[in-house]
Amino acid sequence: MDLKPIIPFEPISSDTIPVGSEWIYQIKWDGVRIVTYYDGKNIALFNRKLNERTYHYPEITNQISEYFKGKSAIFDGEVVALDSSGKPSFHEVMRRDGLRNLDKVKLVKKDVPIYYMIFDIVFFNGNWLTDSPLQDRLSILETCVNPTPHVQIVPSQDNGNAIWNVVKEYDLEGIVCKNLNSPYRIDGKDKGWQKIKNYHDLIAVIAGVTYRAGIVNSVLLGLYDDQGKLWYIGHCGTGKMTVNDWKELTVQTDTLKIPDKPFYNDPDRTKGVQWIQPEITVKVQFIEWPEGRTLRQPSLHAITNIPASECTLPKKKSDHQQKGMDSKMDEFEISHPEKLLWEQPAINKKDYLFFLQEIYPYISPFLKDRLLTVIRYPHGMFGEPFYQKNCPDYAPSYVHSKLSEGIHYIVCNNEQTFLWLGNQLAVEYHIPFNTIYSNGSPSEIVFDLDPPSKNAFSLAIKAALMIKEVLDRLNLISFIKTSGNKGLQIYIPLPENRYSFEDTRLFTSFIADYLIAQDPDSFTIERMKKNRKGRLYVDYVQHAEGKTIIAPFSPRGTNKATVATPLFWNEVEEGLTMEKFQIPSLLQRLKKKGNPFADFFHAKNEQKFDPVLQFLKTQKK
Numbered sequence: 001m002d003l004k005p006i007i008p009f010e011p012i013s014s015d016t017i018p019v020g021s022e023w024i025y026q027i028k029w030d031g032v033r034i035v036t037y038y039d040g041k042n043i044a045l046f047n048r049k050l051n052e053r054t055y056h057y058p059e060i061t062n063q064i065s066e067y068f069k070g071k072s073a074i075f076d077g078e079v080v081a082l083d084s085s086g087k088p089s090f091h092e093v094m095r096r097d098g099l100r101n102l103d104k105v106k107l108v109k110k111d112v113p114i115y116y117m118i119f120d121i122v123f124f125n126g127n128w129l130t131d132s133p134l135q136d137r138l139s140i141l142e143t144c145v146n147p148t149p150h151v152q153i154v155p156s157q158d159n160g161n162a163i164w165n166v167v168k169e170y171d172l173e174g175i176v177c178k179n180l181n182s183p184y185r186i187d188g189k190d191k192g193w194q195k196i197k198n199y200h201d202l203i204a205v206i207a208g209v210t211y212r213a214g215i216v217n218s219v220l221l222g223l224y225d226d227q228g229k230l231w232y233i234g235h236c237g238t239g240k241m242t243v244n245d246w247k248e249l250t251v252q253t254d255t256l257k258i259p260d261k262p263f264y265n266d267p268d269r270t271k272g273v274q275w276i277q278p279e280i281t282v283k284v285q286f287i288e289w290p291e292g293r294t295l296r297q298p299s300l301h302a303i304t305n306i307p308a309s310e311c312t313l314p315k316k317k318s319d320h321q322q323k324g325m326d327s328k329m330d331e332f333e334i335s336h337p338e339k340l341l342w343e344q345p346a347i348n349k350k351d352y353l354f355f356l357q358e359i360y361p362y363i364s365p366f367l368k369d370r371l372l373t374v375i376r377y378p379h380g381m382f383g384e385p386f387y388q389k390n391c392p393d394y395a396p397s398y399v400h401s402k403l404s405e406g407i408h409y410i411v412c413n414n415e416q417t418f419l420w421l422g423n424q425l426a427v428e429y430h431i432p433f434n435t436i437y438s439n440g441s442p443s444e445i446v447f448d449l450d451p452p453s454k455n456a457f458s459l460a461i462k463a464a465l466m467i468k469e470v471l472d473r474l475n476l477i478s479f480i481k482t483s484g485n486k487g488l489q490i491y492i493p494l495p496e497n498r499y500s501f502e503d504t505r506l507f508t509s510f511i512a513d514y515l516i517a518q519d520p521d522s523f524t525i526e527r528m529k530k531n532r533k534g535r536l537y538v539d540y541v542q543h544a545e546g547k548t549i550i551a552p553f554s555p556r557g558t559n560k561a562t563v564a565t566p567l568f569w570n571e572v573e574e575g576l577t578m579e580k581f582q583i584p585s586l587l588q589r590l591k592k593k594g595n596p597f598a599d600f601f602h603a604k605n606e607q608k609f610d611p612v613l614q615f616l617k618t619q620k621k
Contacts (some may be wrong), residue, residue: 031080239300
């Protein structure tokens with residue numbers, strides 16, 4: 001075998017689904033990571049710990065000529081086995097992967113069939129593909145692998161929220177989000193691949209057991225710190241262990257009994273516990289692990305062959321990481337991290353930058369390739385803000401700019417720029433309706449529904465629902481968000497470089513005229529505030545080249561720390577308030593409800609605006 005084993009590329013953990021046309025989404029299989037090496041003559045399998053598994057899975061090694069067309073390859077994938085309900089089961093796959101007596105493979109193979117889910121190709125026909133973008137590697141994979149009953153290519157989806165909903169519905173492990181431009185980093189880990197789990201898991205060591213009728217019925221679990229001390233983390237007696245598994249565990253632990261507690265700290269229960277030497281390791285799933293407490297709702301999923309010495313507590317994080325901040329925050333020093341920006345809710349600068357980091361995957365597609373105007377609040381909400389359009393001379397090299405009408409606008413195309421702006425206390429992010437590549441063509445239509453005051457927010461709700469009714473009749477796909485201040489904004493995504501602002505003005509003025517004809521006492525297009533007389537201003541004139549609007553997911557410079565928040569249409573009803581959508585609660589909302597704008601860019605090419613525009617042009621004549 002000429003090919004040497006590699007440590008595979010690992011995804012980072014994330015709580016949010018990144019969005020944009022450059023992202024694809026795949027099911028995260030609850031199995032064993034296996035890399036396949038084929039040099040044209042010999043085939044070998046290794047797991048991510050570089051332990052050989054060539055003889056464990058003959059379904060992969062004996063059928064290479066059936067599923068692979070080529071001279072040589074390195075495949076990366078997951079070996080999975082299914083439980084009785086047809087779901088991937090780590091417990092089942094460990095019945096194969098954990099075999100030490102390889103003579104049993106042929107026998108267990110019948111009871112536990114496996115499936116190799118290939119998701120990447122690292123080497124092909126003598127050439128390394130590690131520097132090639134994922135999109136190219138997947139194209140090669142599609143051409144050289146013919147799926148068989150036991151070898152499949154992992155399908156990719158372009159809608160992260162949809163696949164996440166499937167994961168939740170069927171209680172699968174999670175999803176992996178992959179950037180199509182990402183290279184394959186051997187023994188690496190970065191944001192090009194992000195895993196989002198439906199539940200948490202870890203490998204722990206058993207250091208105590210309890211019995212019922214002479215059979216082990218629960219275990220006490222621990223992890224080691226960097227000083228070699230074993231810390232109790234929880235007690236568990238439920239999960240996917242079968243009666244036979246518990247009996248086998250009883251036999252295994254019988255020779256490991258010791259008189260004294262091996263834990264450094266005191267478990268929350270010790271009655272009836274038999275201490276054992278910490279040698280047997282298990283995979284545990286749990287709902288959460290509150291700081292300073294034990295695992296919540298742990299369940300055992302399988303006995304593993306991972307050494308007990310590798311069962312360690314999570315490493316202590318740096319000051320940035322303690323707030324959840326990644327290395328991109330290390331590009332600059334956070335000035336005055338404890339500085340209070342909002343009083344109620346209380347948000348300091350470090351809190352704010354953490355929010356920006358977490359919201360970046362959501363806001364980034366709307367900032368990308370657009371001339372950015374920010375409003376900076378150097379004293380937080382306790383002083384005067386100012387607009388900034390020009391990129392300052394002191395901006396770092398990763399901050400890109402674009403000259404337009406004598407102004408060097410910042411173009412926020414990377415996370416470092418976004419966080420740097422946040423460190424400069426840019427709070428509001430305003431964007432034009434077109435990108436720098438759209439040749440003056442609008443990328444979307446936006447209706448800005450601006451009530452006369454915050455107390456008249458119900459007028460915005462009324463107008464939005466009336467417009468939604470018309471848009472539905474016209475078969476137009478629409479999205480809605482709060483302005484974060486006192487109004488609502490309706491978005492109609494458009495295909496790039498197809499329409500002019502003159503075209504869209506025909507439509508926006510038509511809708512404005514419709515609203516006023518239906519309810520002239522509630523709506524107006526009067527630009528002079530003194531002449532509006534308590535009516536909602538339908539600002540269709542604002543949708544024009546050179547004009548800007550607050551970006552979706554942008555914070556606002558309000559005393560309540562509100563955010564311009566995308567909504568689901570069924571949320572637009574009486575009782576809706578702006579204060580529900582604040583910086584401290586928005587991330588939890590996205591995690592719980594999903595992203596209402598997840599399909600925004602996909603809808604661009606689905607939009608049926610041509611028939612509407614042709615009708616309006618005919619009417620104009």
